[in-house]
Amino acid sequence: MRCRKCGEPAAINMRHHKLALCSRHFPEWFVEQTARTIHKYKMFPPDAKILVAVSGGKDSLALWDVLMKLGYRADGLYIDLGIEGKGESPFTYSAQSKEKAVAFADARPEAKLIIVDIPALYGASIINVAHKRRRGNRPCSICGTVKRHEMNRVALEGGYDVLATGHNLDDEAATLFGNVLHWQSGYLQRQSPVLPADGTGLARKVKPFCRFYERETAAYALIENIDYIYDECPFATGATSLSHKETLSRMEHKSPGTKMHFYTNFLRAKAEGLFAPPDDAPRDLHPCAKCGQPTVAPDLCNFCRLWEPVEPSESR
Amino acid sequence: MRCRKCGEPAAINMRHHKLALCSRHFPEWFVEQTARTIHKYKMFPPDAKILVAVSGGKDSLALWDVLMKLGYRADGLYIDLGIEGKGESPFTYSAQSKEKAVAFADARPEAKLIIVDIPALYGASIINVAHKRRRGNRPCSICGTVKRHEMNRVALEGGYDVLATGHNLDDEAATLFGNVLHWQSGYLQRQSPVLPADGTGLARKVKPFCRFYERETAAYALIENIDYIYDECPFATGATSLSHKETLSRMEHKSPGTKMHFYTNFLRAKAEGLFAPPDDAPRDLHPCAKCGQPTVAPDLCNFCRLWEPVEPSESR
Numbered sequence: 001m002r003c004r005k006c007g008e009p010a011a012i013n014m015r016h017h018k019l020a021l022c023s024r025h026f027p028e029w030f031v032e033q034t035a036r037t038i039h040k041y042k043m044f045p046p047d048a049k050i051l052v053a054v055s056g057g058k059d060s061l062a063l064w065d066v067l068m069k070l071g072y073r074a075d076g077l078y079i080d081l082g083i084e085g086k087g088e089s090p091f092t093y094s095a096q097s098k099e100k101a102v103a104f105a106d107a108r109p110e111a112k113l114i115i116v117d118i119p120a121l122y123g124a125s126i127i128n129v130a131h132k133r134r135r136g137n138r139p140c141s142i143c144g145t146v147k148r149h150e151m152n153r154v155a156l157e158g159g160y161d162v163l164a165t166g167h168n169l170d171d172e173a174a175t176l177f178g179n180v181l182h183w184q185s186g187y188l189q190r191q192s193p194v195l196p197a198d199g200t201g202l203a204r205k206v207k208p209f210c211r212f213y214e215r216e217t218a219a220y221a222l223i224e225n226i227d228y229i230y231d232e233c234p235f236a237t238g239a240t241s242l243s244h245k246e247t248l249s250r251m252e253h254k255s256p257g258t259k260m261h262f263y264t265n266f267l268r269a270k271a272e273g274l275f276a277p278p279d280d281a282p283r284d285l286h287p288c289a290k291c292g293q294p295t296v297a298p299d300l301c302n303f304c305r306l307w308e309p310v311e312p313s314e315s316r
Numbered sequence: 317m318r319c320r321k322c323g324e325p326a327a328i329n330m331r332h333h334k335l336a337l338c339s340r341h342f343p344e345w346f347v348e349q350t351a352r353t354i355h356k357y358k359m360f361p362p363d364a365k366i367l368v369a370v371s372g373g374k375d376s377l378a379l380w381d382v383l384m385k386l387g388y389r390a391d392g393l394y395i396d397l398g399i400e401g402k403g404e405s406p407f408t409y410s411a412q413s414k415e416k417a418v419a420f421a422d423a424r425p426e427a428k429l430i431i432v433d434i435p436a437l438y439g440a441s442i443i444n445v446a447h448k449r450r451r452g453n454r455p456c457s458i459c460g461t462v463k464r465h466e467m468n469r470v471a472l473e474g475g476y477d478v479l480a481t482g483h484n485l486d487d488e489a490a491t492l493f494g495n496v497l498h499w500q501s502g503y504l505q506r507q508s509p510v511l512p513a514d515g516t517g518l519a520r521k522v523k524p525f526c527r528f529y530e531r532e533t534a535a536y537a538l539i540e541n542i543d544y545i546y547d548e549c550p551f552a553t554g555a556t557s558l559s560h561k562e563t564l565s566r567m568e569h570k571s572p573g574t575k576m577h578f579y580t581n582f583l584r585a586k587a588e589g590l591f592a593p594p595d596d597a598p599r600d601l602h603p604c605a606k607c608g609q610p611t612v613a614p615d616l617c618n619f620c621r622l623w624e625p626v627e628p629s630e631s632r
Contacts, residue, residue: 180496181567181574183581185590247567251497254559258497265499274501276592 012219016257023223030220034066034208041193043206044162050074051160051203053151054104054113056097058221058228059166061104063209065226067164068110074164076105076113079150081143082125083233094125097229104226114158116150122307129306140235142306149303152293155203167207170214173259174244176266181244189278193267200285200294213259328535332573339539346536350382350524357509359522360478366390367476367519369467370420370429372413374537374544375482377420379525381542383480384426390480392421392429395466397459398441399549410441413545420542430474432466438623445622456551458622465619468609471519483523486530489575490560492582497560505594509583516601516610529575 001010003022010020021029037043044050050067054060054076067074078101083093098115105113119125124132126146130139155163172191179187197204209217221228236242251258285294288301295301300308317326319338326336337345353359360366366383370376370392383390394417399409414431421429435441440448442462446455471479488509495503513520525533537544552558567574601610604617611617616624 181578183578183585183590185585185588188590243570247563251563262497262499269499269501272501273592274499274504276589 011223012216014213014216016213016260027220027223030212030216031066031069033211034063035070037193037211038070038206038208041206043164043194043208044072044204046071048072048161049159051114051151051155051158051163052076053147053163053165054078054101055166056100056229057166058226059168059171059209059214059217061100061166061226061228062217062221062224063164063166064104064111065224066220067208068108075158075160076101076111077151077154078102078113078115079147080115080117080119081146082119082127083139083143083235084127093229093231093234096231100227100229114154116154118146118150124307132310133306138235140239143235145302145306149291149293149301152201152203153291156201160203162204162206164206164208166209166217168209168212168214168217169259169263170245170248171241172207172210173248173263174241176263177244177248178240186278189270189275191266192270198294201287201292202294211260211264327539328532330529330532332529332576343536343539346528346532347382347385349527350379351386353509353527354386354522354524357522357526359480359510359524360388360520362387364388364477365475366478366480367430367467367471367474368392368480369463369482370394370417371482372416372545373482374542375484375487375525375530375533377416377482377542377544378533378537378540379480379482380420380427381540382536383524384424391474391476392417392427393467393470394418394429394431395463396431396433396435397462398435398443399455399459399551400443409545409547409550412547416543416545430470432470434462434466440623448626449622454551456555459551461618461622465607465609465617468517468519469607472517476519478520478522480522480524482525482533484525484528484530484533485575485579486561486564487557488523488526489564489579490557492579493560493564494556502594505586505591507582508586514610517603517608518610527576527580 001013001020002008003010003025004020005025006022008022008024011023012026013020019029050072052060052064052067052074054064056078064074064076078098080094080098101113102115105111119128126139126142130142133142151163151165154160172193176188176191179191193207193210195202195205220226232242248259248262285296287293288295288297288304289299290304291301293301293303297305317329317336318324319326319341320336321341322338324338324340327339328342329336335345366388368376368380368383368390370380372394380390380392394414396410396414417429418431421427435444442455442458446458449458467479467481470476488507492504492507495507509523509526511518511521536542548558564575564578601612603609604611604613604620605615606620607617609617609619613621
């Protein structure tokens with residue numbers, strides 16, 4: 001395989017695009033494509049102040065890198081959840097992933113990294129909280145609640161116009177696949193590369209890598225010498241989303257472009273009016289009594305309730 | 317495994333229903349469930365005159381059997397397409413499948429079987445037509461056109477209230493899966509166990525087995541000694557729908573009930589208004605100049621055009 005632009009040996013062959021590129025032209029293409037996606041979905045204007053959620057993984061670090069290359073004002077946000085490896089593994093997942101995010105920022109004078117230390121700020125790691133709430137083996141929903149809350153808090157407090165996450169096509173296709181298998185109407189009606197700010201205290205969210213396959217973001221990180229954490233979160237093992245990714249990858253292997261068509265045809269059908277508009281009945285959102293973020297819960301939001309004493313009914 | 321009703325050894329274990337039944341109680345349950353499905357989706361009233369499309373396979377013969385057991389006036393329709401086995405196989409697929417349908421009807425005095433002989437009626441088998449139209453390796457779309465047309469014709473000419481087909485849950489889930497992978501809005505908005513007559517000459521169509529897994533219809537046919545054709549149509553090899561069935565079966569194996577939930581949650585979400593109403597812009601349907609069935613084509617319908625001389629532009 002030869003690079004379509006220069007004829008040198010190709011570094012990557014993208015069968016769904018019928019495009020092979022070398023290690024010089026692939027990163028160029030990758031950055032251009034990101035700009036096109038930002039433009040196509042009207043994600044943010046050139047002068048936007050962007051907060052990039054970085055996990056230490058390839059997608060989020062590559063996203064931060066590309067946004068800076070495109071000249072955007074983009075700061076990083078790392079949320080230290082206090083996740084340690086399971087079993088006998090000596091590594092601590094959060095410490096290692098934080099190290100990668102810090103090293104990335106240190107190597108780039110213009111990169112400002114904000115670090116939120118959950119155990120230090122709230123008095124417990126999400127593992128402690130999961131144990132307290134009897135969810136030791138599956139802290140993922142707590143992790144989601146904590147990350148969403150803190151990303152939103154920092155975006156609003158820091159005056160950011162938009163919060164960008166590194167979700168790639170494999171992530172989005174797997175999420176869509178799960179939503180479709182269960183026909184979760186609300187999720188299907190709302191899944192989008194852009195979630196607008198809603199005026200009640202939820203920041204605008206965008207996914208500029210939603211049209212890149214995971215192997216493309218990995219190739220970019222590799223070629224650009226971005227050092228990232230390879231391991232999956234130790235709690236991800238056996239997660240349904242991984243099983244959906246496996247199923248989709250098997251189909252992709254048989255028929256290249258399956259994931260891309262599945263996701264982009266969904267966006268097209270949605271834009272063309274396939275779905276009835278989401279139920280906009282007032283959801284009775286009001287500010288959480290403690291943190292002020294919008295919630296449908298009667299008093300404290302899901303996040304703030306995590307740190308309250310455990311009710312007897314919760315000790316299952 | 318023991319039968320839940322009598323404690324005898326079970327003939328089938330339906331994990332998605334958490335129900336095991338013996339060879340006496342399973343057929344009872346199967347017939348009752350069919351009645352429930354007919355009622356649930358308001359398929360037809362007790363005195364309806366039903367035309368059952370029978371292929372000689374397990375699903376359609378079992379359906380005919382069950383409808384007669386439930387006391388419905390149900391006649392069978394067999395369409396002889398003139399399909400021969402591929403390669404060295406000596407059997408002829410159409411002849412064998414017709415034999416099964418005829419034997420089934422012969423063994424039941426109340427069963428009236430209508431046979432439509434395509435080569436005799438129209439002067440060519442669908443294989444001849446496919447060759448003439450340069451689609452020798454993939455006559456499936458022609459087969460679909462012919463079957464739809466003839467089922468509709470016989471239903472209307474015979475004064476039947478409804479046309480019933482043996483599509484099972486595996487069929488419906490695979491069709492839905494394909495529609496979802498490509499986000500084909502019209503198909504998604506219209507896929508249903510009941511397609512109403514549309515007043516322009518399309519018969520009402522129903523799928524009373526849409527909630528049965530294929531292995532359940534097979535078990536019913538086996539226990540009830542219904543002799544059917546085991547082989548798939550020789551042209552089905554490599555069909556996309558088979559590949560979708562494989563994918564779904566792999567997921568079902570990991571998580572029993574996957575197909576059932578995928579399909580029934582789709583019907584529920586649809587009934588609850590997930591989709592915008594299908595585009596009812598007048599499709600400019602008018603009667604075919606030859607057969608009178610509704611078509612959007614300017615002169616002859618797709619079916620009638622099959623038997624016309626080949627235009628030079630079609631010789632690809």
